[in-house]
Every structure is written in structure tokens, then in C-alpha cells.
Amino acid sequence: MRMKDYSALSLLRRAIVTSTPERPVWRSPDPAPRYDVLIIGGGGHGLATAYYLARNHGITRVAVLEKGWIGSGNSGRNTTVVRSNYLFPESAGIYEFSLQLYEKLSRDLNFNIMLSQRGLVSLAHSRHELESFRNWVNCVQLNGVDAELLTIGEIRDLIPILNVSADSCLPILGGMQQGRAGVARHDAVVWAYARAADRLGVDIVQNCEVTGFVRDDAGICGVHTTRGTIRAGRVGLAVAGHSSVLAEMAGFRLPIRSYALQAFVSEPVKPVLDKVVLSGTLGVYVSQSDKGELVVGGGLDHYQSYAQRGSIGTVEDTVASLLELFPCFSRLRLLRQWAGTVDVVRDSSPIIGASPVAGLYVNCGWGTGGFKAIPGGGWVFAHTLATGEPHPLAAPFALARFERGALIDEAAAAGIAH
Amino acid sequence: MLLIHCPCCGPRDETEFTCAGESHVQRPQPPEEVTDARWAQYLFFHRNPRGVVCERWCHVLGCGQWFNVARETVTHEIRKVYAMGEPRPEV
Numbered sequence: 001m002r003m004k005d006y007s008a009l010s011l012l013r014r015a016i017v018t019s020t021p022e023r024p025v026w027r028s029p030d031p032a033p034r035y036d037v038l039i040i041g042g043g044g045h046g047l048a049t050a051y052y053l054a055r056n057h058g059i060t061r062v063a064v065l066e067k068g069w070i071g072s073g074n075s076g077r078n079t080t081v082v083r084s085n086y087l088f089p090e091s092a093g094i095y096e097f098s099l100q101l102y103e104k105l106s107r108d109l110n111f112n113i114m115l116s117q118r119g120l121v122s123l124a125h126s127r128h129e130l131e132s133f134r135n136w137v138n139c140v141q142l143n144g145v146d147a148e149l150l151t152i153g154e155i156r157d158l159i160p161i162l163n164v165s166a167d168s169c170l171p172i173l174g175g176m177q178q179g180r181a182g183v184a185r186h187d188a189v190v191w192a193y194a195r196a197a198d199r200l201g202v203d204i205v206q207n208c209e210v211t212g213f214v215r216d217d218a219g220i221c222g223v224h225t226t227r228g229t230i231r232a233g234r235v236g237l238a239v240a241g242h243s244s245v246l247a248e249m250a251g252f253r254l255p256i257r258s259y260a261l262q263a264f265v266s267e268p269v270k271p272v273l274d275k276v277v278l279s280g281t282l283g284v285y286v287s288q289s290d291k292g293e294l295v296v297g298g299g300l301d302h303y304q305s306y307a308q309r310g311s312i313g314t315v316e317d318t319v320a321s322l323l324e325l326f327p328c329f330s331r332l333r334l335l336r337q338w339a340g341t342v343d344v345v346r347d348s349s350p351i352i353g354a355s356p357v358a359g360l361y362v363n364c365g366w367g368t369g370g371f372k373a374i375p376g377g378g379w380v381f382a383h384t385l386a387t388g389e390p391h392p393l394a395a396p397f398a399l400a401r402f403e404r405g406a407l408i409d410e411a412a413a414a415g416i417a418h
Numbered sequence: 419m420l421l422i423h424c425p426c427c428g429p430r431d432e433t434e435f436t437c438a439g440e441s442h443v444q445r446p447q448p449p450e451e452v453t454d455a456r457w458a459q460y461l462f463f464h465r466n467p468r469g470v471v472c473e474r475w476c477h478v479l480g481c482g483q484w485f486n487v488a489r490e491t492v493t494h495e496i497r498k499v500y501a502m503g504e505p506r507p508e509v
Contacts, residue, residue: 244466255462257439258491303437306468306491312419313433346462403458 026198038232042066046238047193048378054200057386071190077340083181092143098376111192120181219358241341243364262310268292282321310339
């Protein structure tokens with residue numbers, strides 16, 4: 001990989017020498033008639049999967065098919081939080097692996113993903129919640145992940161603008177923190193994986209919608225698209241909220257419901273908040289971006305939706321919760337509001353591995369937390385697509401767990417209410 | 419914001435209602451003959467169409483009545499409101 005990309009010197013040179021036009025960072029090839037592996041969905045998970053297929057497994061005859069443009073779905077609609085403080089060892093395994101990959105990603109891909117491990121503070125508003133936080137912190141630590149309990153005094157010192165008054169509607173009694181959690185620049189993650197995968201020979205095909213599957217006696221052996229029929233040895237599905245639609249096309253059902261999950265940003269202000277703050281009870285979380293905007297997320301909308309836009313009722317609830325925590329934000333205006341279609345599973349855990357149809361593999365069900373799992377999800381899904389076998393970290397997340405009753409119920413640790 | 423026509427109270431904002439998910443899901447019987455696969459289908463593998471979905475709604479902040487709503491999941495257009503126990507409509 002050429003080290004001059006986006007160095008300070010090269011940017012300066014571009015500023016002075018304007019005669020050389022910008023080169024596209026990745027190619028836009030027409031799809032070939034056949035690939036070893038096809039990945040449907042050009043979000044973070046799809047692109048990371050393609051990159052690790054090429055880098056870890058040497059499989060470079062790979063195409064990523066994207067209906068719109070890369071990163072235009074949930075990868076461009078999330079609130080950029082990364083963390084790994086999950087309750088169960090299975091979850092800690094994959095999310096912690098993912099966070100460790102994030103910690104090295106800027107260097108690995110030679111692309112600044114602006115990872116800021118500023119710490120995520122979760123707030124407890126009742127004795128019972130405080131008790132469950134003690135249990136949660138112990139579990140997280142036993143999983144080998146960093147976590148600490150915070151007293152109300154420590155929270156006040158960390159977040160001076162937080163309303164810790166005992167007179168508030170739901171007073172804060174304590175909290176917990178994962179110090180290594182934080183935020184990363186979501187577009188940079190998409191672009192970094194796209195560029196790195198492209199350079200290893202992966203074809204990124206945008207504006208190419210899958211309209212059906214090609215079958216032979218063994219199962220699925222390709223896809224019909226708006227840009228022609230493409231055959232493949234294996235097909236991987238990484239389409240988040242639209243997983244059920246593609247699964248129906250292939251002739252099976254997934255235990256997924258699609259909901260709108262909203263986020264908003266305020267007008268930019270000077271630095272006031274250097275933590276990610278989350279309250280499960282109030283159903284809100286917030287961080288401040290490098291541009292100064294407050295990035296705010298809330299709970300799911302209340303009914304199934306593919307609309308990619310949310311209900312104003314949920315906006316009002318979320319904003320009311322935000323102002324309960326931070327009364328000083330009351331005069332800020334929201335600049336933008338949007339929603340992504342998220343794939344919610346009953347146990348709030350992903351589904352990774354073989355589908356009921358031979359030749360087709362799924363990576364879905366990340367629900368409200370797919371962004372933090374991009375590097376790890378891509379890594380283990382690439383393993384599955386390369387070998388046909390689940391990666392050890394992905395094995396507990398097989399589709400078969402629903403029949404066996406071996407659910408990994410992360411409803412509480414999934415952060416925001418499902 | 420949806421405007422939902424409660425069969426008892428008339429048009430009200432969606433914030434007065436709660437949505438309890440898919441209608442017409444039949445519990446498989448008899449229990450001793452239900453396989454693990456069939457039970458998992460019943461519990462977890464529900465319809466998630468990009469199109470019309472039939473749901474149970476309750477007017478919790480009004481009359482407290484339950485009823486069914488046939489709703490489009492992309493446009494959120496409500497195609498039909500019908501009583502509990504009625505069959506799935508053709509919409």
C-alpha cells in the first residue's frame with residue numbers, strides 16, 4: 001500500500017498543484033460474469049468481508065454488489081459508537097475482537113478512521129439498575145474487557161454539565177464506564193475498507209440491485225441483478241434491515257423484524273462533552289462530534305418499517321430525555337434527523353453463518369449495533385465464505401440457535417431498548 | 419406520525435396506541451406433536467414484509483380496545499382497520 005495517500009504533504013501538494021485531477025479512490029468496474037464469492041450489500045460489513053476474504057484468505061475474485069452507493073444504508077446513518085461491554089462471553093468474544101481490530105484499523109488500512117476512545121458512561125437511575133450494573137461490570141471484567149463502576153461523584157467530575165440533581169424526575173444514582181469505548185468516523189470506515197478491498201482486486205459494483213437468485217441442483221449459484229446475471233461459488237448476504245426481503249427471494253424466513261432507528265444532530269457548538277453518555281432508562285444516548293454537533297440517538301420506533309424515516313413521537317421522547325440529562329442543551333436546534341432500517345432479532349444478537357439454502361450465507365441481525373461490529377463481523381463472515389465453516393467466534397450466532405433454544409439474550413447490554 | 423382510526427374513538431395520534439406485532443399467528447397444536455423447528459417458527463420466524471403487514475394495535479391511552487391494522491411498511495399507509503378475530507384481509 002502506498003504510504004503517500006492523504007499524508008499532510010500530499011494534501012499540501014494537491015492544494016498548490018491543481019493541474020493533476022483527483023483520481024477515483026476505487027474503480028467502478030462492470031460486473032464480471034462470474035466470481036468466487038459475491039457479497040450483497042456495500043455497507044461496512046459487506047466491504048470488510050470482501051477485504052478480509054482477499055487479505056486473510058487470498059480470495060480476490062470477489063464482488064460487492066450495492067443497490068445504491070456504498071455506505072448509503074445504515075453505515076451512513078448510525079451514531080458511530082464503538083464498544084464491547086456485553087454481558088455474555090459469546091458476545092464479548094466477537095465485539096471485543098471487533099474493537100481490537102478498530103484500534104489497529106487506521107494503521108492497517110492506512111486511512112484515518114478518527115477513532116476516539118473517549119469512554120462510554122452508562123447511567124443508572126434506580127437501586128435495581130445500580131445492582132444490575134454491578135453484575136454487568138463483573139461479567140464484562142470476567143470476559144476480559146475493561147469496565148468500571150462509577151459513583152455519582154465520579155460521574156459529576158467526568159461530565160460536569162450532566163444534571164445529577166437528586167430532584168430530577170429520574171435521579172442518577174451511579175453508573176459504569178468502558179474507557180476503551182468511543183466513536184469512529186463512520187464514512188471513513190466504509191471508504192477505508194472500500195479502498196483496501198479494491199486494491200486487492202475486489203470489484204465494488206454500485207447501483208446494482210439484486211432482483212433474484214440463480215439456482216442449480218446444489219442450491220444458489222448466482223444472482224440476477226439490474227446489471228445482468230452474475231454467477232458465483234458462494235453468495236454472502238450483508239444487507240441489515242433488508243435481510244428478510246432477500247431471504248424471501250431465496251425462499252426462507254429469518255427471525256428478524258425491521259424497524260426504523262432514528263438519530264439526529266444539533267447545530268455545532270464548542271466542546272462541551274468528551275464522553276459518550278447513555279441512559280437506558282430514559283432511552284437516549286449522546287456524544288459530541290469533532291465538528292461540534294451533538295449526535296443523539298434514541299430507542300426504536302414502535303412498529304415495523306422499511307421507510308428509512310422515523311416518527312416525530314420518538315423524536316419528542318428522545319429530546320425530552322436528552323434535556324432531562326442535559327438541561328443546558330435546551331436552546332440548541334436540531335439540524336438534521338434521519339432513520340435507518342435496522343434488523344432486530346429477539347435476543348438482540350447477530351445471525352452469522354449458513355442459511356437454509358446451500359450456497360447462501362448470512363451476516364445480519366446486528367440490529368441497533370452493527371457499526372461497532374464491522375471489522376469483527378467482516379472477519380468472521382469472510383472466514384465462513386472462504387471455508388464454508390463458521391469461525392469459532394461466530395459459531396454461537398448460527399441460525400440454528402433459535403431451534404435449539406440457545407439464545408444469547410443481550411437485551412439489556414444491547415444498550416438501547418429493543 | 420400515524421393517524422389511526424380507532425374503531426371506538428375515531429382518528430387519534432399514534433402516540434396513544436401501542437403496537438403488539440403481527441396478527442394471525444396461530445399457536446401450533448397439540449403441544450406433544452410440535453417439533454422444535456415448528457415451535458421456533460411460531461416464536462421467532464414471523465413475517466417481515468416490505469409491503470403490507472397485519473398487526474395488533476391497542477388504544478392504551480384511550481378506550482383500551484384491541485384491533486387489527488393492515489399497514490404498508492414503506493409508506494406507512496393504513497390500508498384497513500378491522501376487528502380482532504376477523505380473517506386476514508386481501509389488501
